[in-house]
Amino acid sequence: MADHLQGSPIGRHCEDIEARLAAGASSTDRLEAILHFAVEHAPFYAACRGFSSLQDFPVIDKRIIKAHDEAFRSDVFREARLQVMHTSGSTGTPFAVLQDPDKRRRALAEMICFGRRAGYQVGDRYVFTRVWNHLNRKPWHVALRENAIMFDISLLDEVRLESLRSLLRRDTGIRCMLGYPSTLGPLARYLEQRGDGPDAFHLRTIISISERLPQQLREALRARFGCTVVARYSNQENGVLAQQCPDRDEYHLNTASYVFEYLSLDGDHSARPGDRARIVVTDLFNRAMPMIRYDTGDVVVRQPAAACGWKTETLREVEGRQMDFLYDTEDRRLSPVVVCNAFWPFTGLKQFQLIQEARGQYTLVLNGAEPGATDDPFLETVRGFLGAEAAVTVRHVEQIPQLASGKFSVVVNRYRPSA
Numbered sequence: 001m002a003d004h005l006q007g008s009p010i011g012r013h014c015e016d017i018e019a020r021l022a023a024g025a026s027s028t029d030r031l032e033a034i035l036h037f038a039v040e041h042a043p044f045y046a047a048c049r050g051f052s053s054l055q056d057f058p059v060i061d062k063r064i065i066k067a068h069d070e071a072f073r074s075d076v077f078r079e080a081r082l083q084v085m086h087t088s089g090s091t092g093t094p095f096a097v098l099q100d101p102d103k104r105r106r107a108l109a110e111m112i113c114f115g116r117r118a119g120y121q122v123g124d125r126y127v128f129t130r131v132w133n134h135l136n137r138k139p140w141h142v143a144l145r146e147n148a149i150m151f152d153i154s155l156l157d158e159v160r161l162e163s164l165r166s167l168l169r170r171d172t173g174i175r176c177m178l179g180y181p182s183t184l185g186p187l188a189r190y191l192e193q194r195g196d197g198p199d200a201f202h203l204r205t206i207i208s209i210s211e212r213l214p215q216q217l218r219e220a221l222r223a224r225f226g227c228t229v230v231a232r233y234s235n236q237e238n239g240v241l242a243q244q245c246p247d248r249d250e251y252h253l254n255t256a257s258y259v260f261e262y263l264s265l266d267g268d269h270s271a272r273p274g275d276r277a278r279i280v281v282t283d284l285f286n287r288a289m290p291m292i293r294y295d296t297g298d299v300v301v302r303q304p305a306a307a308c309g310w311k312t313e314t315l316r317e318v319e320g321r322q323m324d325f326l327y328d329t330e331d332r333r334l335s336p337v338v339v340c341n342a343f344w345p346f347t348g349l350k351q352f353q354l355i356q357e358a359r360g361q362y363t364l365v366l367n368g369a370e371p372g373a374t375d376d377p378f379l380e381t382v383r384g385f386l387g388a389e390a391a392v393t394v395r396h397v398e399q400i401p402q403l404a405s406g407k408f409s410v411v412v413n414r415y416r417p418s419a
Helices: 009-023 028-041 043-048 062-067 101-118 140-146 158-170 181-193 215-225 336-343 376-386
Strands: 083-086 096-099 125-130 148-152 174-179 205-209 228-234 240-244 251-253 258-263 276-283 294-303 314-321 351-358 361-367 391-396 411-413
Touching: 009 101, 028 043, 028 276, 083 101, 096 101, 101 205, 101 228, 101 240, 125 158, 125 181, 140 148, 148 158, 158 174, 158 181, 174 181, 181 205, 181 215, 205 215, 215 228, 228 314, 258 294, 314 336, 336 376, 361 376, 376 391
Parallel strands: 125 148, 125 174, 174 205, 205 228, 351 411, 361 391
Antiparallel strands: 083 096, 228 240, 240 251, 251 314, 258 276, 276 294, 294 314, 351 361
């Protein structure tokens, strides 16, 4: 209603996104426009005047933006009222990005469009499970307008899980749930223990955010709730970058709003389809703080064509942050996916975390292991992918702390190979 009274700027963005994605068209027109704007109005990019292609611009990351914050700000919006988007610092580098009003409208349109593709409609009642505090809690009138329930998961014990279960069973109007896999996993297992099935709930869709959604968890959620389950790949500084196909495992990229590059893990040359790669994003809409060739810090695997018929680029896998990759006893890089897959069969565990302390030295933190049981099955599992000589210390806890953002790291790496 508010958007309609203002001339439907968000609605027009929605129409544009849908049309471009449906046509599979590239956004080269907008790429040229944002590159020319950046070199003229953002001091950091002034040296790129006379560019001939996107590759003439440097690859940037959070550290570079923080170090040159003022130089990234556009002179066109110096006096404008801007949206400040704060990242949580879960990557170790908290920072803020400014967004002009049109960029903010575009980001909202992305959430609407990709929400529709998952089965969520604007106005649907939804529950958002995360750590809520004075920094991120929505004002009551905003939550009411959005039909949102803010469910805090600061402490995810059995009492809290039962509270969430009761809410989802009792409130017949809830159609969507958003949450982190580290919350959805314990919930799925808790519901399974209590014998709950789809008839007990009323959800149409579950959207997993911020962390990698293991395929086993996706299937478990489908079995408990009988609804669409997708993983959304997004960040605070840009918006919705990709979302999982409702019917398949691949991720559909938001090429209507961004240009994507895939660079080698060890340099700024292009990676081949099928190889692990750093995903580098050029935001086509943020003119308050242009972000050209922004390295998100995430590792993905691109595939040459969509299995479902999607007309634009797709990803086979979003593996997570490069800093979360482990190294085995021979310093070979291992994806966090390996850890998630290996521990999924331990259905009694509430949480698990693998920390690499040094070369060949690891700490395995477990919450929910059977009291008095031997640790041998866990040690055998981790040595199966780390190496037989891995020195592993097992620590049992009642709760593994979450990050301030509410995210949870399955893998923590305190080691980097010298070469």
